[in-house]
Amino acid sequence: MNGLIVKDLGMTYELPNGGSVEALRGVGFELAAGEMLTVLGPSGCGKTTLLNIVAGFLAPTAGKVWFGVDGAKPVTAPSRERGLVPGREPGLVTAPGRERGMVFQQGALFEWMSVADNIAFGPRMRGAGKKEMKDIVEQYLNTVGLAGFGNKAIYELSGGMQQRVALARCLANEPHLILMDEPLGALDALTREKMQSLILKIWNDTGKTIVLITHSVEEALMLGQRLFVMAPRPGRIEREYRLPFASRGLDGNLREIKTDAEYVEKREEILSMIWEMEEEIMGRQERAS
Amino acid sequence: MKWLQIALVRLGLRRSGEDARKTVSFGDPAAARGGYFWSFVSVAAVFALWYVATALQWTTPIFLPPPSDVWEQFHATATEGFRGYTLAQHIGVSVYRLLVGFALGCLIGIPIGFSMGLSRVLRGFFDPIVEFMRPIPPLALIPLMIIWAGIDDKPKIILLFLAALWIMVLAARSGVQSIRLSKIHAAYTLGASRTQVLFRVILPNSLPEIFTGMRVAMGVCWGTLVAAELVAADVGIGFMIVVGGKFLETGLVLVGVIVIGVIGAAIDVGMRKLEARLVPWKGMG
Ligand SMILES: Nc1ncnc2c1ncn2[C@@H]1O[C@H](COP(=O)(O)OP(=O)(O)O)[C@@H](O)[C@H]1O
């Protein structure tokens, strides 16, 4: 099993002027292998900070993150850049590693490489052979519905297609955990819906553990088996839901779910919760100024 | 008549596609693209004006010799030579100095720029040197170069090297720093080592800015080259121009000027072509 354990995370950014921002306080949760978690919250509540800590890009000021602790083989890597430092606490996250993949919002693809070379990047870094890379590229182009697009340049693709490539590049490296920071944020509504179905399908087919950050309540409800609503200042988990919609969305129509009574009720509840948080933030800013 | 239409579009005399149907063109960048027909017109106009001005004797030949004289001068320098060297040899020596100085500037400037873009220590270390040297016009260093390095090729090449160096340092530095952090993060999560991140992500990402820097540096190098050959040289295009000026041989000066203009433009076109080939994604993100 490759679970994620996040314990008592705190993150305080020190500012150059001597002040500080408390971006996270006491954030803790466990995610079992194969679970899909979505995280919602008003902007500035620490979602990106949380994901960057789990990815290993940031060291938290309090708390720890472990990944894959109870796995048959603890994750180890030859160098600091490649992941966990061997000999330390098994599974403790201290740096980025190939077992934790990330899909970024647009702009993280390598424009100087073709679609195929982008997808083959991970395998190439670990020294995969030509034939193996070709097969991997083929396989994941199919997975994301871009068969035949391997030789295209990145800048020739639409935004939605670029995010498919980003997804394929991440999957081709075979991570156990996939982190996504508003991956569909820049897409139009129709493309977005298609990508949501694709993410659900990939989650189901591959059994990956997924953490997806979004600012769309509908997306969070539809995709998440579990859903965290975060609150700001300091960033913390305000509410947690366990949801049936993701599993239902797999064999049904995503749009049918949107009219489901339970779905509508949850959506309104969360919307008003976030609405209140934003009102409060604005009120605080007004009083401060 | 299809070829005629294509030719007209190429020349900018006819609009095609969406451009042909646009009702608003003033301020639209597409409205000012192409127009090569007018380039021919402008070149022809310059020559015509030159010819008329000299044929009607608006000026004296010392002030402006007629085109035919300049052509003869060109022919003479090309075949008989000037001061012991043919025109081709003068050009060859100048271009040699130019390319060696420019190449050294790139070869040393780009790694320094990279190191400044990657390390706080090296950034801080090189910063005062770069900031001090950058605003000094290379021409101001000519006397020092002559004192330190003599009067052969060496001082000229060093001068050109210095002209290109700081430009390339800054171009490489800003090329490195223009990267989106998410690209670096993506590479590390995909299992890349530091070396792999450097050569497969940072380096290609900085190519567009390095190319821009190279084109700027090449332009500055031309300016510096002629100035360097003004002082203490016995061969080179700049030398030819200086001697022509000293003896009021205006035709010789014009030959030198035109040769520099044509070669300079050809090099820039070549670099632009190479750029379109090597960094096709530039400006497309
Ligand atoms: N590098 C930083 N330095 C200082 N404060 C930061 C930095 N990054 C984020 N913050 C602050 O931390 C809080 C959380 O930011 P972030 O994690 O980006 O939130 P979200 O992704 O939910 O919008 C915000 O108040 C933000 O201003």
Ligand SMILES: [Mg+2]
């Ligand atoms: Mg964010």
